[in-house]
Amino acid sequence: xxxxxxxxxxxxxxxxxxxxxxxxxxxxxxxxxxxxxxxxxxxxxxxxxxxxxxxxxxxxxxxxxxxxxxxxxxxxxxxxxxxxxxxxxxxxxxxxxxxxxxxx
Amino acid sequence: xxxxxxxxxxxxxxxxxxxxxxxxxxxxxxxxxxxxxxxxxxxxxxxxxxxxxxxxxxxxxxxxxxxxxxxxxxxxxxxxxxxxxxxxxxxxxxxxxxxxxxxxxxxxxxxxxxxxxxxxxxxxxxxxxxxxxxxxxxxxxxxxxxxxxxxxxxxxxxxxxxxxxxxxxxxxxxxxxxxxxxxxxxxxxxxxxxxxxxxxxxxxxxxxxxxxxxxxxxxxxxxxxxxxxxxxxxxxxxxxxxxxxxxxxxxxxxxxxxxxxxxxxxxxxxxxxxxxxxxxxxxxxxxxxxxxxxxxxxxxxxxxxxxxxxxxxxxxxxxxxxxxxxxxxxxxxxxxxxxxxxxxxxxxxxxxxxxxxxxxxxxxxxxxxxxxxxxxxxxxxxxxxxxxxxxxxxxxxxxxxxxxxxxxxxxxxxxxxxxxxxxxxxxxxxxxxxxxxxxxxxxxxxxxxxxxxxxxxxxxxxxxxxxxxxxxxxxxxxxxxxxxxxxxxxx
Numbered sequence: 021x022x023x024x025x026x027x028x029x030x031x032x033x034x035x036x037x038x039x040x041x042x043x044x045x046x047x048x049x050x051x052x053x054x055x056x057x058x059x060x061x062x063x064x065x066x067x068x069x070x071x072x073x074x075x076x077x078x079x080x081x082x083x084x085x086x087x088x089x090x091x092x093x094x095x096x097x098x099x100x101x102x103x104x105x106x107x108x109x110x111x112x113x114x115x116x117x118x119x120x121x122x123x124x
Numbered sequence: 125x126x127x128x129x130x131x132x133x134x135x136x137x138x139x140x141x142x143x144x145x146x147x148x149x150x151x152x153x154x155x156x157x158x159x160x161x162x163x164x165x166x167x168x169x170x171x172x173x174x175x176x177x178x179x180x181x182x183x184x185x186x187x188x189x190x191x192x193x194x195x196x197x198x199x200x201x202x203x204x205x206x207x208x209x210x211x212x213x214x215x216x217x218x219x220x221x222x223x224x225x226x227x228x229x230x231x232x233x234x235x236x237x238x239x240x241x242x243x244x245x246x247x248x249x250x251x252x253x254x255x256x257x258x259x260x261x262x263x264x265x266x267x268x269x270x271x272x273x274x275x276x277x278x279x280x281x282x283x284x285x286x287x288x289x290x291x292x293x294x295x296x297x298x299x300x301x302x303x304x305x306x307x308x309x310x311x312x313x314x315x316x317x318x319x320x321x322x323x324x325x326x327x328x329x330x331x332x333x334x335x336x337x338x339x340x341x342x343x344x345x346x347x348x349x350x351x352x353x354x355x356x357x358x359x360x361x362x363x364x365x366x367x368x369x370x371x372x373x374x375x376x377x378x379x380x381x382x383x384x385x386x387x388x389x390x391x392x393x394x395x396x397x398x399x400x401x402x403x404x405x406x407x408x409x410x411x412x413x414x415x416x417x418x419x420x421x422x423x424x425x426x427x428x429x430x431x432x433x434x435x436x437x438x439x440x441x442x443x444x445x446x447x448x449x450x451x452x453x454x455x456x457x458x459x460x461x462x463x464x465x466x467x468x469x470x471x472x473x474x475x476x477x478x479x480x481x482x483x484x485x486x487x488x489x490x491x492x493x494x495x496x497x498x499x500x501x502x503x504x505x506x507x508x509x510x511x512x513x514x515x516x517x518x519x520x521x522x523x524x525x526x527x528x529x530x531x532x533x534x535x536x537x538x539x540x541x542x543x544x545x546x547x548x549x550x551x552x553x554x555x556x557x558x559x560x561x562x563x564x565x566x567x568x569x570x571x572x573x574x575x576x577x578x579x580x581x582x583x584x585x586x587x588x589x590x591x592x593x594x595x596x597x598x599x600x601x602x603x604x605x606x607x608x609x610x611x612x613x614x615x
Contacts, residue, residue: 076501080556104449
């Protein structure tokens with residue numbers, strides 16, 4: 021299962037976990053790498069398909085952007101918008117300090 | 125009475141029974157069976173009784189009511205309801221209460237249907253067995269030691285065990301059709317864009333569709349008609365008018381063509397192969413010409429899907445960050461914003477969801493985007509072109525919904541092996557066409573009889589033809605000569 025493009029290192033897994041904002045414990049990096057390598061090994065069959073000149077198809081229906089009229093209309097009330105917030109400070113959602121910390 | 129939607133609706137409308145009696149019957153059966161099956165995460169007993177009482181009052185007054193008046197419907201727990209919680213069977217949304225109803229919920233209410241509760245799923249609709257539900261595995265009514273399929277397994281089990289008249293599921297790669305097949309009921313995935321996704325918690329936005337899981341093809345047609353149609357709140361909804369399907373259901377075309385790809389005949393269990401041959405024969409007797417067709421991309425579907433769906437999921441699930449709603453970590457070290465995100469997500473998401481987020485993030489990351497994501501989208505076009513070619517040669521494609529009947533809980537542990545359960549269903553979503561699964565026989569090779577499902581697929585927006593042929597197959601096939609044991613013990 022080390023064939024194909026799936027030359028995924030532990031360091032790669034750590035990097036992807038960081039991009040994905042997932043705290044993966046050190047002892048899970050190895051097993052997770054193996055699972056991903058197995059799946060990527062299977063997906064490698066796509067590399068054999070001749071895709072020259074094919075337009076990528078991001079969406080099944082041919083459609084263009086549909087915009088609504090630019091006018092104000094009622095939205096969620098403040099209490100509805102805040103009702104699921106895990107931490108509140110008055111009418112605001114409380115979050116850890118964003119600036120000046122060592123956020124990555 | 126099997127508790128089918130049409131039967132329940134007509135009995136209430138003709139005052140053979142009351143909506144209240146009907147809902148009380150369902151609630152009693154849920155009480156008796158849900159402890160074993162775990163089909164429902166939440167049941168709205170009080171609200172459902174109140175809604176039934178208002179339907180009865182309206183009937184007494186002679187008011188004009190909607191087409192599903194008093195009919196108890198179960199809703200997959202990834203569809204937003206103001207009532208109760210909307211958890212996606214995930215710890216990260218354990219206490220989430222939606223401030224709005226999904227469009228399909230509004231349309232059910234406008235039809236005077238009654239939402240009886242929320243059903244369990246594989247977390248965030250990622251799975252084919254309902255073993256990856258944060259609230260415990262769902263069990264198959266035909267044999268509680270086996271899976272009901274997934275991800276809409278709670279909805280399929282609830283229909284099969286007669287714990288609702290019909291249910292809503294969602295289908296990103298087979299999540300309506302495969303559990304319907306494994307539970308011996310009907311499951312329909314509409315053409316992409318036919319039913320509004322507003323209020324469906326997004327998994328793969330270019331693949332997801334809401335659809336009905338029902339006792340019969342006619343029930344599925346009626347429930348689909350109530351839900352289908354454009355919605356200004358979902359910009360990917362198709363603007364074209366919805367063609368009625370229930371009125372023309374029994375108008376079997378005098379002649380029609382059914383294609384069977386030879387790729388759909390390999391790797392199936394013997395009972396599934398037998399059911400396929402029987403279905404082909406029955407359709408032939410009903411007027412079909414059976415044609416051999418070629419879908420060489422069938423085997424590439426899973427690979428294509430497991431690039432596109434995780435890519436879209438990794439983006440959609442980025443919203444669950446512990447800030448505005450959902451689980452927020454209190455772990456030491458969560459004072460920093462990055463750690464708060466990473467810890468909240470690691471604590472809230474289960475293993476399969478994390479795996480798919482990792483996979484999706486990887487295939488979209490710098491240096492791999494072209495090799496994986498862009499290439500998968502190119503192959504998606506090939507798959508679509510292949511269906512276009514084949515569906516010019518025949519009206520519908522016939523094949524198994526799943527290569528096997530329901531497997532034992534814990535029987536499939538390898539992620540990749542689990543993905544292979546959906547080999548016949550993912551390409552329907554990749555191409556955006558429509559597909560329906562219906563029961564087509566029993567597998568007697570295990571301790572207990574298990575249902576086998578057959579799938580029909582038709583071109584995008586060709587629902588009228590799909591339903592006519594599905595109904596013809598259902599009529600020719602007749603009812604199964606066994607029922608889930610919990611049905612007989614609980615009824």
